[in-house]
Amino acid sequence: MKEAKHIAIVGATGAVGEEMLACLDQRAFPISELTLLASARSAGKTISFQGKDIIVKELTHNSFDGVDIALFAAGGSTSLEFAPSAAKAGATVIDNSSAYRMDDEVPLIVPEINPEAAQQASKGIIANPNCTTIISLMALFPLHKKYGLKSIIASSYQAVSGSGAQGIAELKQQCEAIAKGEEIVSEVYPTQIAFNVIPQVDVFQPDHYTKEELKMLNESRKILNLPELKVTCTCVRVPVYRSHSVSITAAFENEPSVEEARGIFANYPGVDAKDDPSNNLFPTPLDTTLKDDCLVGRIRKDKVIDKALALWVVGDQVRKGAALNAVQIAEIL
Amino acid sequence: MKEAKHIAIVGATGAVGEEMLACLDQRAFPISELTLLASARSAGKTISFQGKDIIVKELTHNSFDGVDIALFAAGGSTSLEFAPSAAKAGATVIDNSSAYRMDDEVPLIVPEINPEAAQQASKGIIANPNCTTIISLMALFPLHKKYGLKSIIASSYQAVSGSGAQGIAELKQQCEAIAKGEEIVSEVYPTQIAFNVIPQVDVFQPDHYTKEELKMLNESRKILNLPELKVTCTCVRVPVYRSHSVSITAAFENEPSVEEARGIFANYPGVDAKDDPSNNLFPTPLDTTLKDDCLVGRIRKDKVIDKALALWVVGDQVRKGAALNAVQIAEIL
Structure with missing residues (x-):
């Protein structure tokens, strides 16, 4: 006990x-x-x-x-x-x-x-850790154990819950204002988030990346104990309430396999594969809302980088992300 | 005359x-x-x-x-x-x-x-050409002329206008249904698009990419006359009415410069830079709605690929995209 x-x-x-x-x-x-x-x-x-x-x-x-x-x-x-x-x-x-x-x-x-x-x-x-980093690494760590992670190129689709209760309220209020033809007020975000996407999360740093984007770099290195890991990230706020999505190209030391990757996710705690193109199966943010597990889909060979997979991971920002x-x-x- | x-x-x-x-x-x-x-x-x-x-x-x-x-x-x-x-x-x-x-x-x-x-x-x-391809190439072609384009890794944020008038209507109807607490009907999209994002545009192909994603590959090669160009694309539908956004890592033959790239866009027809992190300036889909020009922002050195830039391009899907x-x-x- x-x-x-x-x-x-x-x-x-x-x-x-x-x-x-x-x-x-x-x-x-x-x-x-x-x-x-x-x-x-x-x-x-x-x-x-x-x-x-x-x-x-x-x-x-x-x-x-x-x-x-x-x-x-x-x-x-x-x-x-x-x-x-x-x-x-x-x-x-x-x-x-x-x-x-x-x-x-x-x-x-x-x-x-x-x-x-x-x-x-x-x-x-x-x-x-940072919510986008946790959700991304839930997909990348099981692959890292098998193939050895070298680099990450990621573009995020981050929910307004990442800005707390006031982010959620601002999206709701803007949608109501638009429905009523009223003026739109933006206080939490630098511009309208309803029916828009905003390629800025957290403040800009001297290298023109945002703090959020550099968290993906620095926190991933620390969590995975990979000080040489390379990460490019573009963090984007989208009008979704509480699950983050991340589109990732991950490169490895060893040649990864799409079929094998699906099996790896199916057998790892806290993450699962929802990935069957022949049956139109892929995860969306609503699939993980209020759920503990992250979901991975769209797993395929990257066409630019050798020994790399493209994939899409989704997780509840408030729950697994925090x-x-x-x-x-x-x-x- | x-x-x-x-x-x-x-x-x-x-x-x-x-x-x-x-x-x-x-x-x-x-x-x-x-x-x-x-x-x-x-x-x-x-x-x-x-x-x-x-x-x-x-x-x-x-x-x-x-x-x-x-x-x-x-x-x-x-x-x-x-x-x-x-x-x-x-x-x-x-x-x-x-x-x-x-x-x-x-x-x-x-x-x-x-x-x-x-x-x-x-x-x-x-x-x-395909709308996402046109908008992406409006940013990439001026850079290609200067630096020689080698590869593109792109994740899109595509507006519902890409599905025509019925896509626009479905997003509007779903938002109204949610506001009224009514049941949500999805006919144009495979699942709810309001307050969600969907990582599938057009049908899946045998290599697990969608037709839309392969258009970026094949059409870019044909338009630019670059048969060896490498392209990985992840196309995602977002609840935005009519401008597409694309997050891109573009690799070149020659070392690109962030400052020079901004100047290139400022002097090229049909595209402009909106990119000043120190003043929180970046383009969002609403900035190009009903506008002819595409806008490029978030221009910075990629941290994974050598001689590569990360950037963000936005354009009106119905207008420049079609x-x-x-x-x-x-x-x-």
Whole structure:
């Protein structure tokens, strides 16, 4: 029997925080006590969990007494300010923000890929990777084990849930405004997202890539322990609510096989193949909505690069891309 | 002064046919007579053009007496059946379908790229290329002239207008059904397109690529006269009404420069750069809606392939992807 833990969720009222609660419940995570934390603005709200009403408390540096595992889902600045306090109080922090991901003393973990890295959490902090990176690597890691991954060229189709509850609300509001012939307001995104796609996710960096695109490069290298891995990524926001899709050309050391790849996915945890062109089968974002597993389809030989496959991977951004992965890390501990 | 021509439009009541009329009008194409043709179902409708009401006639093999240029925008089977009759009657056919594109005796033309090919229309038929191919090559041809194109890896974000008026209607109806909580009907697409993306455009071929993806390969080779060009393409339908976007990694013989590429686009007809990361400038599909020019942004060094650029090109599918390009071919004649 597993020992029940005192769990804290920071950012419990956000989209990812809510999903973390759903994952803890569905996976019957053994909980001795549940502390829900948020900013002063959201403190005082009541959240129902397994039949009990829990009052959300204001996050302070003294919020973590007796907490075993603190799941942070409240943005980078909150993590930078409060994660050290949680760790100092003896909690293991699992941080969904990008704040600590590239810190050498902080493991960056996808439980199906590098669970052993959890042993190296010398700061008491473990980082949850970027959502597009997790979903892409769920497809690429099983292939890497077989063929040896050399490079990734990826174009993403990212859901608005990646911008949190306000991204979801903005897409919904814009669609309503268009239906009513009213003026469209863009606050979360730099321009209209309804019936449009936006080739910019996160801020631009000096090399003209966005921060999101460089996360695919840097986080993939760290998670896979492949410091020489080459990655070109173009991250694009699309008017989809909560599953990300990624179109990938992946090159390998050894010649990959399409048939074999399908079998590899069918036998790997957390990912499955939905790939049968003769029966028009391929995965779309709606197929993985509210689902744990990522789905891979459109697997075929790349026509430009030798020993490469083209493929299409889809996963629920809020779940495997964030909350589920964090709860799975908590399960390792 | 240009000699006025007798123009026929086959499929005059469809999305592309309507746009052809708009292009002829806006570009003040010299027209002596205008014959509008459609199936028996649409015959008898009245279309207003430059202040005159024109009755749509039923398309028959005898519809082309005295016609100088016949613009076909009614699908492959109609073109296969009626284009030879039009050519036999002395008209030059400009066909928007894929029926004749790979025929060695039929030139495949993007007027900014290979206008000289119009001389080789030995059958009296000229083909208008695939929309995604036209838009991609509008970005790639000016770079090819400078650096020598070797390969293309592309992922598309294709608007529903590519499926004609019924694609546009299906997206609209699905959004309305979702807003009302009603059941969603998918007839044009294999699954829901509203708030979803579908990684399948046109039918699957034996190599697991779709016909649309192989058009990018085969048509690019023919238009650019580069029989060795390598192309991997993943074509994806997105819930956007009428501009296609394409995320491209293009490799060249010679080392390309990001700054130089921007200048090349700024000075080339039919395409422009909208690319300034420091000011958050990049093109989205809404930027080219109802516009003639394609826009290129996100230009940067590719991180996987040597001598390669990553870039993002956007163009109005109905206009430059179909109707405008056809009318521009007519202007060459």
